[in-house]
Amino acid sequence: MVTKTRFAPSPTGFLHVGGARTALYSWLHAQANQGEFVLRIEDTDLERSTQEACDAILDGMKWLGLDWDQGPFYQTKRFDRYNEIIAQLLEQGKAYKCYCSRERIEALREEQAAKGERQKYDGCCRDLPARDTDEPFVIRFKNPTEGSVVFQDHVRGQVEFSNEELDDLIIARTEGTPTYNFCVVVDDWDMGINCVVRGEDHLNNTPRQINILKALDAPIPEYAHVSMILGDDGAKLSKRHGAVSVMQYRDDGYLPEALLNYLVRLGWSHGDQEVFSIEEMKQLFKLDDINKAASAFNTEKLNWLNQHYIKSLAPEYVAEHLVWHMQEQNIDTSNGPALAEVVTALSERAKTLKELAASSRYFYEDFEEFDAAQAKKHLRGVAMEPLQLVQKKLAELENWEQEALHQVIQDTAAELEVGMGKVGMPLRVAVTGAGQSPALDLTLLLIGRERCAQRISKAVEFVADRINS
Structure with missing residues (x-):
């Protein structure tokens, strides 16, 4: 007999994480047994059911990748x-x-x-x-x-x-x-x-x-x-605990793989393993291994998993999900590095795609002013000589490549007989407007020759004004 499971939400609200976990367990049981998974919309509550909620459920299922073999069937029909x-x-x-x-x-x-x-x-x-x-x-x-x-x-x-x-x-x-x-x-x-x-x-x-x-x-x-899912405080998960709609997690910058991995572990386990690919879930999942006790939602654990997947999944794939966030934050990526390159550069620092998008803005857009605290600390009179020398060396560089850029920074420090930080930090603030970025040579590479030249000139003027004021 073919195993046949179903997920049957009522379209009286969005797809919440409790429903998503139920859908995942049902889907995995079908997958683990080479069975079929049915999606059914239980919309007999005519007063409370809405098309908006129905669309949100379908969007949530599609975003999570929980594809159904039959349906969606509607009870009202x-x-x-x-x-x-x-x-x-x-x-x-x-x-x-x-x-x-x-x-x-x-x-x-x-x-x-x-x-x-x-x-x-x-x-x-x-x-x-x-x-x-x-x-x-x-x-x-x-x-x-x-x-x-x-x-x-x-x-x-x-x-x-x-x-x-x-x-x-x-x-x-x-x-x-x-x-x-x-x-x-x-x-x-x-x-x-x-x-x-x-x-x-x-x-x-x-x-x-x-x-x-x-x-x-x-x-x-x-x-x-x-069993139900509890909030961080042990109470039943509700809106006051933050995001409970699946698509809200998408909006907040989580990858579907991270949310699925997190949800599967909210009540099910396989030894001490924490990270599961979709294929591993399909192979290992058993209904009899589901824990009877309620599970508590832990946002920190979800963030850890999300960062893991941002770092470990193919940058091209992560970039596909990042596109939505770039558009939401009005960042025009048409003039700048490939998104996959930005993902590679920033993945170690970002817990969410929303954070990653926000921290990538300087790769694509010029900034109006430098971060005040970083400028006060690093764009001082002593930074003038390093900035001007590195600017000259970068202008003379034939190939705008990461290794060559690293050599320029190193040669500047050696020529001035100063530590790398005396060159690197003023240069970082100059080209990014802030005090944090990936490796400086990689940052310069992705920002590009023309933008770097313009921004260093802006920093030199800033330092000159500060000296003369």
């Missing part, structure tokens, strides 16, 4: 199928019309709460004969009243629910639209889903769904209910 099955259950006596008013249900719940009882429907309409009336009604599934639902969960082991604890679930609302728990059952059955990976908040839905599947003589899938 399958209402005829759901209604067909509801009619079948009514005819077989496995479902019934409930005419209880909202007021009666609320009063019942208040009474049960006052007695300290479990709040559930009391089956008032369960065995009543059919009515010939125009009264509004919902349709309820006739849940078994005896026995238990028992299933083996990949994460939680054996799970058991007494049928006495479950009430008769509403499967169609007053206006006729089918409900979430019912649509899920029909979809999983029709789509051949045999392994359901989802959050632990769905655990209480599982026995209800299993009972409906049994009533339909449909196969019961395997289940894996993963």
Whole structure:
């Protein structure tokens, strides 16, 4: 039997990291077993579902590279199928019309709460004969009243629910639209889903769904209910912890490989290994190895992983992701070094692509003024001679190559009988406007001959003005 998993988000909000981890686990289980992965959009909540949220979910999945084999399927396009099955259950006596008013249900719940009882429907309409009336009604599934639902969960082991604890679930609302728990059952059955990976908040839905599947003589899938993700402070992850939307992580400068690597480790492990390529995840991932305990989100760990991938992935690939950030920061890269060269030069210093983009601006744009603190420290009178001599030597240089540039800096220091820092720091501030950059010879190489000449002249004028003031 082919392993078939699914990810089934509701488009009532963006794809958050908890959902992304669930999607990743489901996708990996399919990949590890040469199976199929289905994407389903559960949009039966017509009031809260939006096209914007749906687009954001699809964008997030594509950015992460979690490609699906089938779908996306939309529940709102399958209402005829759901209604067909509801009619079948009514005819077989496995479902019934409930005419209880909202007021009666609320009063019942208040009474049960006052007695300290479990709040559930009391089956008032369960065995009543059919009515010939125009009264509004919902349709309820006739849940078994005896026995238990028992299933083996990949994460939680054996799970058991007494049928006495479950009430008769509403499967169609007053206006006729089918409900979430019912649509899920029909979809999983029709789509051949045999392994359901989802959050632990769905655990209480599982026995209800299993009972409906049994009533339909449909196969019961395997289940894996993963624990929630907590924030750095141990509370449930929420907006107040910062970025929770997957695309926000893209906007903040993270690579998809870093986020996937981080998410896979939020609840799953393979020995002490921390860094996993996508291929390694596919080979090593097993649902039974998912930890039952909740996992805490650690931004510092994510930053460490992101920097690792910025440094270790092919610069050309990282540059493809960097393009978006350069555009966001209005940096025109048409006149300057190739982005891949900038990635190579700056990867040791940047934790995010957003930082990398910001620190690369001087390669492409001239700056209005020097950093005040660095200029005060390094563009002093004593810098005039080194700057003028290095300027002369650079102008005479035939080949603008890194080794030759390094030799110029070295020769200048030797000729003036000063340390390399006496030449290097004024020159760095002159060409970058600031006090930090990659190796100075590489920095000069990437900035280019013409820009370097202009900027050194600007620095010489700055120093002259300072001497004369």
